Amino acid sequence: MPDKFMISPFGEEHELFRQQCRRFVEKELAPHAMEWEEKKDFPNEIFRSVGDMGYHGILIPEEYGGSGGDYLMATVWCEEMTRIGSGGVSAGLGMHALIVLPAIARFGNEEQKKRFLAPGVRGEKIGALSLTEPVAGSDLANIRSTARREGDHYVLNGSKTFITNGSRADFVLVLCKTDPGAGYKGFSTLIVEKRMPGFFQGRPLEKLGWHAGDTAELTFENVAVPVANRLSEEGMGFYNAMANLEWERLMMALGTVYGAQLAFEKTKSYILQREAFGRPIGKFQVNRHKVVDMAVEIEAARQLNYHALRKLVNGEECAREVSMAKIFSSKMGDYVATTCLQLHGGYGYMREYGIERFFRDVRINSIGGGTSEILKEIVGRMMGL
Numbered sequence: 001m002p003d004k005f006m007i008s009p010f011g012e013e014h015e016l017f018r019q020q021c022r023r024f025v026e027k028e029l030a031p032h033a034m035e036w037e038e039k040k041d042f043p044n045e046i047f048r049s050v051g052d053m054g055y056h057g058i059l060i061p062e063e064y065g066g067s068g069g070d071y072l073m074a075t076v077w078c079e080e081m082t083r084i085g086s087g088g089v090s091a092g093l094g095m096h097a098l099i100v101l102p103a104i105a106r107f108g109n110e111e112q113k114k115r116f117l118a119p120g121v122r123g124e125k126i127g128a129l130s131l132t133e134p135v136a137g138s139d140l141a142n143i144r145s146t147a148r149r150e151g152d153h154y155v156l157n158g159s160k161t162f163i164t165n166g167s168r169a170d171f172v173l174v175l176c177k178t179d180p181g182a183g184y185k186g187f188s189t190l191i192v193e194k195r196m197p198g199f200f201q202g203r204p205l206e207k208l209g210w211h212a213g214d215t216a217e218l219t220f221e222n223v224a225v226p227v228a229n230r231l232s233e234e235g236m237g238f239y240n241a242m243a244n245l246e247w248e249r250l251m252m253a254l255g256t257v258y259g260a261q262l263a264f265e266k267t268k269s270y271i272l273q274r275e276a277f278g279r280p281i282g283k284f285q286v287n288r289h290k291v292v293d294m295a296v297e298i299e300a301a302r303q304l305n306y307h308a309l310r311k312l313v314n315g316e317e318c319a320r321e322v323s324m325a326k327i328f329s330s331k332m333g334d335y336v337a338t339t340c341l342q343l344h345g346g347y348g349y350m351r352e353y354g355i356e357r358f359f360r361d362v363r364i365n366s367i368g369g370g371t372s373e374i375l376k377e378i379v380g381r382m383m384g385l
């Protein structure tokens with residue numbers, strides 16, 4: 001999608017992969033987006049058809065059924081998923097394949113990798129990540145869920161909210177406290193599986209956007225979770241949760257920019273064919289300037305994202321760049337969505353044009369995965385403020 005003069009982080013193999021992803025998304029997923037949005041759900045079989053294409057395994061080593069790709073390949077899939085036109089579907093697929101499975105690949109033991117990765121890559125089992133609780137989101141260290149060790153299992157109690165794939169998940173990574181007095185070393189991550197007695201998965205919550213996506217509450221009432229289901233060592237939970245945050249945040253920023261680009265292109269075509277007062281509305285200077293302003297913002301966000309991506313791919317410290325990229329991209333996404341909707345006039349407010357869906361879906365990006373305020377705190381601290 002970027003113009004030829006832009007410096008792209010992608011090579012030829014990524015571009016070929018992009019074409020393949022795009023064909024699949026445009027043929028198999030995008031045509032159903034409207035129906036899934038109306039139903040506020042999409043079938044679990046979609047995870048399997050995406051698994052058949054190998055896309056859940058991009059970041060998973062070959063020995064566990066993946067393709068052992070890098071963050072650039074994952075970025076391509078992440079960007080192309082925005083063409084589905086349903087943030088909820090992209091979020092569900094992205095959470096499973098690009099956040100949950102890589103966490104197991106990185107921190108899981110051999111037995112856990114065999115048990116969860118292969119069926120996860122095939123899309124037969126769906127994963128979720130649960131950090132947020134009704135009492136603590138930004139302030140994660142303040143979560144209340146606890147797990148008490150009793151012999152070969154933990155007894156888990158607590159609740160989580162806003163969990164992507166929460167209703168449908170077959171397994172959930174749960175951040176909890178195993179030693180509440182031990183500060184950051186008192187957290188652990190347990191893998192809780194569907195139908196474990198005492199584990200309740202709520203129905204999808206009603207929300208502004210991501211309508212097809214499943215965002216749910218989870219409750220744990222004396223759930224006996226085998227010690228064999230603990231991800232990495234006891235006391236490593238907070239570290240597990242933080243370890244991949246840069247990628248998770250960058251994913252959201254990348255999706256925002258790509259989504260904004262699609263809305264922008266749709267709007268640009270629209271204003272060149274929609275006429276008022278005897279000429280296309282795009283020929284009024286005020287609207288031409290709006291389009292250029294959007295192009296500037298989108299391009300600036302993309303370059304900031306790709307700068308952070310290059311650092312991430314090179315294994316460099318990038319918390320500052322990623323935070324800046326997500327702050328900037330979220331703000332840009334809201335601005336582009338509002339402007340595109342305005343340029344569509346009344347049609348922008350109507351469902352069938354897809355702009356109102358982008359307008360609703362894009363709003364999450366300054367909240368999920370770390371709010372813009374929290375990210376500003378991170379950057380501020382790094383600036384010595």
Ligand SMILES: Cc1cc2nc3c(=O)[nH]c(=O)nc-3n(C[C@H](O)[C@H](O)[C@H](O)COP(=O)(O)OP(=O)(O)OC[C@H]3O[C@@H](n4cnc5c(N)ncnc54)[C@H](O)[C@@H]3O)c2cc1C
Nearest residue numbers: 129130131132136137138162163164367368369370371373
């Ligand atoms: C659709 C959706 C999907 C989600 N998916 C998941 C998921 O899969 N897994 C998961 O674990 N979580 C998920 N979340 C939760 C998300 O990560 C949290 O909503 C987010 O981290 C913010 O936490 P909170 O909602 O508790 O807000 P709060 O932490 O209560 O924040 C409320 C407001 O206060 C501000 N604030 C808080 N602290 C400060 C501070 N120190 N300085 C300045 N301002 C501050 C925040 O920026 C925000 O504006 C999801 C949320 C949504 C809406």
